[in-house]
């Protein structure tokens with residue numbers, strides 16, 4: 717099913733952004749506000765391999781993780797509708813994933829400044845293999861290096877100084893505005 721077959725209101729909503737910006741937490745809140753099901757790609761991959769991401773990286777390798785990540789996203793973004801889907805922080809590194817999401821889904825970039833992000837490292841590091849073993853400078857380099865991949869999106873929200881519920885409300889309000897403008901007769 718391509719974008720042309722779907723009403724804007726039925727399209728999956730996809731959240732992108734760097735590790736720890738809040739894709740999973742905010743995605744759940746957005747789904748609840750819109751009465752939709754929520755899907756988290758990292759969680760789907762972990763279910764598939766029956767192990768946490770850290771263990772997948774150690775025992776099966778990042779390459780297989782990325783392959784499964786691509787297959788899972790292509791499958792869900794092609795065969796599902798009316799979902800809120802949070803991607804992993806590295807998913808948009810793959811051009812095929814970027815292209816498919818941008819043509820089939822509504823893509824929201826959750827933006828967060830480095831200053832705010834660095835205070836969250838301790839909360840997330842245990843479950844993010846890509847951050848493990850990196851010092852602050854190396855994390856900053858990765859953070860900067862990743863920003864351009866998130867620049868391909870339909871809409872973005874700067875989450876500095878907003879709590880989870882405020883970000884979710886902003887996303888829902890902006891979607892409803894777009895739906896009313898582009899599909900006024902639904």
Ligand SMILES: Nc1ncnc2c1ncn2[C@@H]1O[C@H](COP(=O)(O)OP(=O)(O)OP(=O)(O)O)[C@@H](O)[C@H]1O
Nearest residue numbers: 734735736737738739740741804805839878879880
């Ligand atoms: N707007 C916010 N304000 C404060 N804390 C937040 C906000 N959004 C998320 N958090 C917290 O930041 C942490 C990381 O959030 P979350 O796991 O949702 O990130 P993520 O983007 O899904 O990361 P990953 O890409 O690694 O899956 C959580 O502890 C969450 O409660």
Ligand SMILES: O=C(O)C1=C[C@@H](O)[C@@H](O)[C@H](O)C1
Nearest residue numbers: 735769804805806844845846
């Ligand atoms: O940014 C990344 O490369 C990653 C982010 C997480 O969501 C997971 O998908 C995994 O830990 C890799």
Ligand SMILES: [Mg+2]
Nearest residue numbers: 739740758802
């Ligand atoms: Mg997540």
